[in-house]
Amino acid sequence: MTALPLPDIARQMTTAPLALDWVGMQGIAVPLRLHGERLAAQADAGVSLDKADARGIHMSRLYLALQRLAHEELRPALLRALIDDFLASHTELSQRASVRLHFEALLQRPALVSHLSGWKGYPCELLAEGDARHMRLELRLQLAYSSTCPCSAALARQLIQQRFASDFGGRALEHADLHAWLGGSAGIAATPHSQRSLADLRLQLRGDLAELPLLALLDCAERSLGTAVQTAVKRADEQAFALANGQNPMFCEDAARRLHHALAQREELLAFELTVVHAESLHAHDAVARSRWQREAA
Numbered sequence: 001m002t003a004l005p006l007p008d009i010a011r012q013m014t015t016a017p018l019a020l021d022w023v024g025m026q027g028i029a030v031p032l033r034l035h036g037e038r039l040a041a042q043a044d045a046g047v048s049l050d051k052a053d054a055r056g057i058h059m060s061r062l063y064l065a066l067q068r069l070a071h072e073e074l075r076p077a078l079l080r081a082l083i084d085d086f087l088a089s090h091t092e093l094s095q096r097a098s099v100r101l102h103f104e105a106l107l108q109r110p111a112l113v114s115h116l117s118g119w120k121g122y123p124c125e126l127l128a129e130g131d132a133r134h135m136r137l138e139l140r141l142q143l144a145y146s147s148t149c150p151c152s153a154a155l156a157r158q159l160i161q162q163r164f165a166s167d168f169g170g171r172a173l174e175h176a177d178l179h180a181w182l183g184g185s186a187g188i189a190a191t192p193h194s195q196r197s198l199a200d201l202r203l204q205l206r207g208d209l210a211e212l213p214l215l216a217l218l219d220c221a222e223r224s225l226g227t228a229v230q231t232a233v234k235r236a237d238e239q240a241f242a243l244a245n246g247q248n249p250m251f252c253e254d255a256a257r258r259l260h261h262a263l264a265q266r267e268e269l270l271a272f273e274l275t276v277v278h279a280e281s282l283h284a285h286d287a288v289a290r291s292r293w294q295r296e297a298a
């Protein structure tokens, strides 16, 4: 091949000058290091194109800067360094930069009672965006849980009472009869409906955090709900789950409030927006609640 100079279109001037909010690439495959483990991720990386007459940005420079994700632990400082790299490689062109990472955090979760554990995948998204001075960091987490309808639970209890009145009305109660009745199908004449539900948390993190509080925030959210979906399950675990559901009936409003109150206590957060979706088994549509919070200025 002859060593002719290669045409460089990105360095040309455009004939239709206009600054652009964001230019970059989406869906770049990258490995991440999280808690020392390697994870597969997809990255969206870009910069603003502030120089209105510049033809294009230099995509390869952003792509190459992303390669450090493969070697360094994913923490806020690494994202800050990436934003700085993006801007330093586009000094004439861009004032703002962003990187968004999509990945699944695979975490080992213990069973409720037995000594078993299993793996649970949590869809995550981490966005860092900013200029040379400020960086906004947003962590999006999704977690699944079970919600039992409190209205349905009350209606079921009423039916059980009615069945009790019809089976035992007008006769003296014998402990043994009642015990047997409770343990049979007559004693649970109706069951409340429950459904797999999803919490979608968009959490704005403080910029000065040394580590990503991903696990702590997931734990906090799952604790507040009380009925996170399980991994390894033996009958003893299933019974504990039935108890947790029975003690925790939740409308979508209840779930949103529980999460809100728990997350608003977290020091790592500046703001959040949360959505809970209960994929109703009573209806063919979902019940949804949203809530927002912002830390008051000190």
Ligand SMILES: Nc1nc2c(ncn2[C@@H]2O[C@H](COP(=O)(O)OP(=O)(O)OP(=O)(O)O)[C@@H](O)[C@H]2O)c(=O)[nH]1
Pocket: 008, 010, 055, 056, 057, 058, 059, 060, 061
């Ligand atoms: N700006 C821009 N580049 C694109 C686009 N689609 C593909 N590319 C390619 O991205 C490649 C990398 O661009 P640059 O980073 O400018 O590559 P380069 O000129 O070899 O690198 P530098 O010498 O660092 O500027 C080029 O081959 C472009 O053709 C696009 O829509 N916009």
